[in-house]
Amino acid sequence: MTIQFSTKVLADIDFKSPKGAAAVCGLSGDCLVVAYRANELSQLEALDDLLGGAISEARSVGDLDGKAGACTLLRSTRAWALNNVKLKRVLLVGLGDNESLGDFAKIARSILKAVSGGSIQSVLWHTSSFVGKQKSNQSPTAIVERIRLLAQIVGDQVYRFGVRQEQFKTKPLEKPDALQQFTVLSSAKQASLVKAAVHEGSALVEGMNLTKDLGNLPPNVCTPSFLAQTALNLPKKTKLKVQVLNQQQIEALGMGSFLAVAKGSDTPPQFIIMRHDGGKANEDPIVLVGKGITFDTGGISLKPAADMDEMKYDMSGAAT
Known part of the structure; x- marks a missing residue:
């Protein structure tokens, strides 16, 4: 099983503005992944309006504590359709207080667990919301590192030799996960950075999968x-x-x-x-x-x- 990574460039993806929120919500997808901090939920106000107050409601019942990796899944309602929201789900993910690559890796694994194993086939990744508060984590290098790491983690988590090499099985041992597509959203300003990061991450995953395949192949085949x-x-x-x-x-x-x-x-x-x-x-x-x-x-x-x-x-x- 291999998940395809791609990029989507929009003029504005900032949830602080109604225009940016509308542009993102107008995209078709099974699940939009958005990161947040508990003390900065006001930055999602425009998104909350389009989702019919779903974010405010989740907060009111204590679902948005902002802890690193804490996931809250919102599902489409009639209010979404009335506001021209084409998304089926929105996954809100807490960032916590720490901003190291190790912390990001843990958060990414929590997200992957939340979107896997069900009917979600396509994921939209809201890049801007994952940018750190520290200046060092707002640099182009930091953005590239996180997207590249995301691709590696996804590739590693979904690797199944029995699914990739079905010729060695009388019948498949397991049903492939529904998840097939990760689309990384970016503004026009970040487009070249994001595209390069996705390309590098995808190449690393392809290399990792080839290495695993060769190691897992029967020795009478891998001569x-x-x-x-x-x-x-x-x-x-x-x-x-x-x-x-x-x-x-x-x-x-x-x-x-x-x-x-x-x-x-x-x-x-x-x-x-x-x-x-x-x-x-x-x-x-x-x-x-x-x-x-x-x-x-x-x-x-x-x-x-x-x-x-x-x-x-x-x-x-x-x-x-």
Whole structure:
């Protein structure tokens, strides 16, 4: 299962103005996520008016205490329709007092829990309401960090190997969650920042999912040849240059230790080299080495029997 991230740019998304509130509420979506602080609910006054006083009512019964990650779900009523509100739900999320990335991560997980497991398919994320009070958290860098982290958390939480790789199951073990789309709303002023953050976050999630897939694949499938072919397919989506050395080329380089390990398998060894030329010509290269020893090499007998099956993850360094 993969959730698609996208951006939506509006001229005004500020809930302090009726125009901004109307623009956001005029969007179609299963759930709009809005952050708030208990002592700043007045900033949602224009939104409250369009929602027929639903925010004021929730506050009056004690539902909006503002604690970090506390979620209150408002559902569409006749008043919403009369005010041209196309949203089906609005999720109000408390921000609390702390503003670190760790605090944001906890809040994001609470939100994901609230919108998952039901009939919500699309979520609209109100970026401006999540901007911190501290100046350091209002910077472009802080905005990018939070949106990028949001994408990572969502991708990590919804990952299900049995759903992504159904060919290994006689029948699906679980029904995929209904949630399919996250749309990050931004003003025109923040558009380029938000778009870049969503792009980076989505790329990170895609990479994380590929790594997990390769680690979880049965070892009779994820052989050296399979791993090499997966690497060769990457340039179709990226600017990577991929080279795979075969056994003859490896022998010519005198890589005896590598070849000795490979003798435990009836599958020929593959040595994968990936390059990204993004630096300056005079800069020293950064080299990352990932262990790519797959399960079929015979070295698993070095492990206790109880843990032997986990040796298939030994290639996760290279998969990363």
